[in-house]
Amino acid sequence: MLLFFFILFPILLMSMFGYMYPPISKSNPTTGNIGTAFPNLPVSLVQMDNGQMANTVAAKFIQISQQQGLFAVSETASYQAARNQLVEGKLKGIIIIPQGFSDALAAGQPATVQVTVDETNPTTASVVQSEISAVFNIIGSSMSTQDINNMDGGRVNPAFIMHPISVTEIPLISGVASSFQFLAPGFMALTVITGSLQGVAAALSREKEQGTMDGLLVSPIPHVSIILGKVMAQTVRGLIQGFLILGLSMLLFGVQIYGSPFIMFVVLLLGTASFVGVGIIMTAIAPDQETAQMMTMILQFPMMFISGIMFPIDQLPGWMQYIGKALPLYYAADALRKVVILNAGLNVILPDIAILALYSILTMAAAIPLFEKAMTR
Amino acid sequence: MAGLSLDSKSGSHTGYAIETIELTKKFNSFTAVDHVDFSVQKGEIYGFLGPNGAGKTTAIRMLCTLLSPTSGTASVDGYDVVKQGNEVRKRIGLVSEKMIMYPRLTALENLMFFGRLYRIDRNTLKKKSEELLEMVKLTQFKDKLVGSFSTGMKQRINVIRAILHDPDILFLDEPTTGLDPQSTRFVRDLIKELKQRGHTIFLTTHIMEEADELSDRVCVIDHGKIMAVDTPQTLKDRYNTNSLLNVFLELTGRELRDSANERISMRTPMGRM
Numbered sequence: 001m002l003l004f005f006f007i008l009f010p011i012l013l014m015s016m017f018g019y020m021y022p023p024i025s026k027s028n029p030t031t032g033n034i035g036t037a038f039p040n041l042p043v044s045l046v047q048m049d050n051g052q053m054a055n056t057v058a059a060k061f062i063q064i065s066q067q068q069g070l071f072a073v074s075e076t077a078s079y080q081a082a083r084n085q086l087v088e089g090k091l092k093g094i095i096i097i098p099q100g101f102s103d104a105l106a107a108g109q110p111a112t113v114q115v116t117v118d119e120t121n122p123t124t125a126s127v128v129q130s131e132i133s134a135v136f137n138i139i140g141s142s143m144s145t146q147d148i149n150n151m152d153g154g155r156v157n158p159a160f161i162m163h164p165i166s167v168t169e170i171p172l173i174s175g176v177a178s179s180f181q182f183l184a185p186g187f188m189a190l191t192v193i194t195g196s197l198q199g200v201a202a203a204l205s206r207e208k209e210q211g212t213m214d215g216l217l218v219s220p221i222p223h224v225s226i227i228l229g230k231v232m233a234q235t236v237r238g239l240i241q242g243f244l245i246l247g248l249s250m251l252l253f254g255v256q257i258y259g260s261p262f263i264m265f266v267v268l269l270l271g272t273a274s275f276v277g278v279g280i281i282m283t284a285i286a287p288d289q290e291t292a293q294m295m296t297m298i299l300q301f302p303m304m305f306i307s308g309i310m311f312p313i314d315q316l317p318g319w320m321q322y323i324g325k326a327l328p329l330y331y332a333a334d335a336l337r338k339v340v341i342l343n344a345g346l347n348v349i350l351p352d353i354a355i356l357a358l359y360s361i362l363t364m365a366a367a368i369p370l371f372e373k374a375m376t377r
Numbered sequence: 378m379a380g381l382s383l384d385s386k387s388g389s390h391t392g393y394a395i396e397t398i399e400l401t402k403k404f405n406s407f408t409a410v411d412h413v414d415f416s417v418q419k420g421e422i423y424g425f426l427g428p429n430g431a432g433k434t435t436a437i438r439m440l441c442t443l444l445s446p447t448s449g450t451a452s453v454d455g456y457d458v459v460k461q462g463n464e465v466r467k468r469i470g471l472v473s474e475k476m477i478m479y480p481r482l483t484a485l486e487n488l489m490f491f492g493r494l495y496r497i498d499r500n501t502l503k504k505k506s507e508e509l510l511e512m513v514k515l516t517q518f519k520d521k522l523v524g525s526f527s528t529g530m531k532q533r534i535n536v537i538r539a540i541l542h543d544p545d546i547l548f549l550d551e552p553t554t555g556l557d558p559q560s561t562r563f564v565r566d567l568i569k570e571l572k573q574r575g576h577t578i579f580l581t582t583h584i585m586e587e588a589d590e591l592s593d594r595v596c597v598i599d600h601g602k603i604m605a606v607d608t609p610q611t612l613k614d615r616y617n618t619n620s621l622l623n624v625f626l627e628l629t630g631r632e633l634r635d636s637a638n639e640r641i642s643m644r645t646p647m648g649r650m
Contacts (some may be wrong), residue, residue, distance in 0.1 A: 211475025215538075218441050219494035220466040376445045 006195060007244055009265045014187045014245075017310050018180045018253060038127055039069040043093040044076045044085065051102020053111075060139050070131050081097060086118055093128040134283070172342070180253035185336040186309035189271055192242035193329055194300045196272045199234035200279035201296050205289035213375070223372050227280060230310060234270045242268055259339035263346060265338060270356040271332030277363025284367070284374035305328050328359040394419045394546050394577040395440060399449035402435050402601075405523060409435040411601035412449065422578040424592030424609075426585070426625060428634045432601040433581045434474065437548050438557075440579070441471050454545050467495070470539035470547045470576075474554070476531050477538060480524030484515060484534050487523055488541060495542035502541070505629065509537040513567065529560030536567060546577045553587060585622040595621070597628045604628040 043065075047058055065071040071093075076082040080290035082094045096114040104111040115132050117125040148158040159166075193303060207213040216226050249255040256266075279296060306316060306324035313324050324330050335352035338344035346353070394416035402410040410432040417423040427433050438444040440451055442462040450457060456464040473476070477488050488506040489499075497505070510516045513533040524533060532552065539547060549568065553561045568591055572578055582588050588595050589609045597604040605612060605628055612624045 208615060211473060212477055212479060214441075214471065214473055214475070215477030215491060216494065217443055218466055218469065218471045219491070220463050221494050376443060 003262065005046070006191070006241055007248070010187050010191050010245055011248055012178070013310075014183050014249065015253070018178070018183055036068070036127070036131060038124060040072045041070070041092045041124065041128060042074070042090065043071045043095060043128065043132075044082045044091050045078050046075045046082050046094060046096045048079075048099045049097050049101040049103075051106075053102035053105045054097050057101070057113075060142075061135055063096070064135050064138060070135065083116065086116065089118075091118070092121075092124050093132065095132060096341055151355070168213065180249060180255050181341055182312075182337065184249040184253070184255040185340040186307075186333040187249070188242045188246050189268065189329065189333040189336045190304060190307075190309050191245050191267070192238040192268045193271050193275045194296075194303075195241050195298070196231075196234040196238035197275045197279040198296050199237060199334050200230055200276045201283045201286075201292045202289065203230050203234060204280065204283040205286065205292045208283075209289055217375055223375065224368060227368060227371055231276045231280075235269070238272055239265070239268060251365070257340050258343040259341075260343075260345075263339050263344075264336060266346075267332060267335045267349065267353070267356075270353060270360060271328065271336075274328040274356045274359035274363065277360070277365075277367040279284050280367035280371050281363070284370045300316060303327055307333060309333055328356055331355045381530055393417060393455075395420075395423075395451070395453050395579065396441075397436075397449065397451040398453050400436070400439065400446055401448045402432075402439060402444060403447045404612070408601050410439070410446075413598070413601070413603055415596055415603060415606060417546075417577060417579060417594075419577050420572070420575060421593040422572050422580055422591050424588040424595035425579060425581045425598065426583075426588055426595055427581075428629050430480065431599045431629075433598060434550060436598070437471075437473075437550050439577070439580065441469060441548055441576075442466055443502075467542075468545045470542070470544035471549070472532075472536055472549045472552050473541045474550050476535050477529060478523045478535055481522060483520050483522055484510065484526075485519040488538055491538050492541040497542060505541060506537075509533070509541070512570075513537055513563075518587040529556050529563075532556055532560065532564060533567070536564065540571065540576065545575065546579065547571060549578060549580045551581055551583065553582065553584065561587075585620065585625055589621040597625060599629045 007281070024347070045058055045061065049053060061233055062073045062113055065073050074091075076085065076094075079094065082091065085091045086094055094116040096116070098112065098114060101111045101113075113132075113136055115129060117128045119125050144162050145158040148156070152158075153353055217223070246255070246257070251256070282295045282299075283292045286295055287295070304310065306313070306320050307327050307329040308324060309329070313321055313330065316324065331352040335344075335349040335356075338352075342348075388650065393416040394627060395415075397413055397415055400413045401409055413432075413436065425433055425436070435444065439446050440453055440458060442458050442465055445459060452458065452461070452639065454467045454468045456468070458465050460495060477491070478488070481601045482490065484533060485506060488509070492502040492506065493499075507516070507519070510519050513536070515530060515534055518526070518530065526534070536549075536552065552568070553564050556564060565587060568580070578590070578591075580591060592609060594606060594608050595612065597605045605624075607615075609621050613619060613621060616627050
């Protein structure tokens with residue numbers, strides 16, 4: 001039950017963020033392919049021109065939208081009616097083919113299509129806007145191709161006139177770069193690290209309140225062994241949790257691992273080591289389990305946002321970046337991402353690893369004497 | 378007094394099982410134990426009595442190395458509780474107010490776990506555990522989770538947990554509180570039996586008839602100070618009564634002890650995550 005919550009929650013959060021930040025759609029006007037993260041968004045076409053050109057363009061729009069699964073296109077008689085539907089939330093966008101559309105094209109003038117999008121949701125608004133533009137680009141291109149062929153008699157490649165220079169990307173990694181690919185390693189690091197941080201704090205303070213800690217403390221085993229035992233148990237639990245989350249994101253979101261699982265393991269282990277000390281310190285300071293838990297939460301919550309787990313740290317204001325970079329979670333997530341996505345070797349992530357190791361040593365060095373003292377307060 | 382003749386395994390120099398000199402514990406401005414001197418002889422049952430908040434538990438925790446004294450010294454079996462904590466820990470067993478048992482382990486698993494902390498080898502430990510389970514009549518429940526036990530059963534196994542490693546000195550902090558009459562009787566007989574086996578027993582209790590029945594000597598403590606130490610009979614004679622309860626009330630007064638203890642009230646009942 002507990003594990004269920006620990007696994008399900010990060011997955012849920014990850015899917016939320018994954019869909020919030022859709023992948024860059026790699027639309028290509030020459031091949032006519034438009035990728036989308038949001039298939040079949042409802043839009044409506046308002047046709048105010050009944051000329052032949054307008055009908056052709058409208059039909060073409062519907063055809064491409066359906067073929068590529070971009071939009072579920074309906075037709076509405078008036079703009080006002082469509083606008084009402086959009087306000088009610090039934091539509092994500094409206095495409096208006098205004099009066100005089102056919103006449104303009106027939107007269108050899110550029111014609112305009114008008115678009116209204118649901119601006120209450122910026123993400124879908126920009127997706128709808130760019131996808132509509134992309135579809136009309138394709139329609140426009142095919143019209144131009146015909147025109148150029150007609151004028152030129154097929155001597156010049158029409159693409160030379162329309163797009164003399166085109167851009168193609170050499171992918172850094174094969175496959176589609178989805179936001180999940182960015183999110184999964186971060187969430188994995190987050191779960192393992194915060195899981196063991198909270199786990200250690202909870203386990204120690206539970207034993208303290210339950211009374212069994214006394215049983216351990218009156219026995220002739222070194223206090224360090226008690227701490228190490230707790231740390232090890234929680235680390236193993238955290239690691240299992242982390243790899244389960246990775247497994248699930250591979251299954252559910254198509255995340256791929258390009259790097260070595262062994263290096264991932266090393267990074268996670270060090271990431272955990274850098275943080276359990278903090279958990280022990282908090283347990284030592286806190287008078288009871290509830291307070292210890294609250295303290296870890298207070299630390300953990302902002303850490304999720306400023307350590308580059310959910311979005312790249314560059315998107316934050318400068319001072320927040322500094323705080324983020326002072327926390328070990330940033331380095332663990334960064335290193336893990338490099339390993340998972342870019343197949344980085346140990347030499348590449350060495351700076352990250354060194355910082356994590358330093359954190360581990362410092363926090364543990366502070367935690368152990370503090371724990372000793374707190375236990376015989 | 379039987380104690381002195383018993384040949385125990387101690388490294389004692391003083392001859393006492395427990396000896397304190399000016400032992401003091403302060404929590405901020407509150408003095409829980411105030412320059413206390415007492416000594417417990419080997420093999421005796423020493424009843425440590427006092428109203429709530431008198432400092433009994435604080436004293437026990439210092440003797441068990443769970444708290445460090447603010448000043449003064451205490452030695453257990455001749456070893457200093459601060460400087461030779463580990464030697465002390467090898468020689469003591471503790472039954473505290475809270476059960477020292479993992480509810481999610483079985484009776485035998487609990488005993489095996491705690492026994493291993495004393496580096497008793499597995500086979501010896503298993504035999505010993507089963508023997509002790511038999512002694513407290515819990516053999517048929519040895520593979521059941523301790524969490525499912527009644528309070529009396531838990532306390533019986535809690536007591537044998539404390540003697541797995543055959544400690545010279547056993548600290549029992551209110552061992553019969555909350556038990557039904559049958560379990561109370563059983564635990565009291567068990568305590569007598571443990572004395573017979575040569576353990577020195579340091580016992581706190583609120584039940585005066587229990588202290589009277591079990592203790593060779595009693596020590597009455599109040600407000601962190603010792604009010605009297607003697608055999609129950611001598612004390613009763615001194616106050617010309619036949620009940621130790623009257624002696625206790627004479628010594629500590631009839632006023633109710635309702636003061637809220639900061640250290641306890643700060644703690645909240647734990648909630649499972």
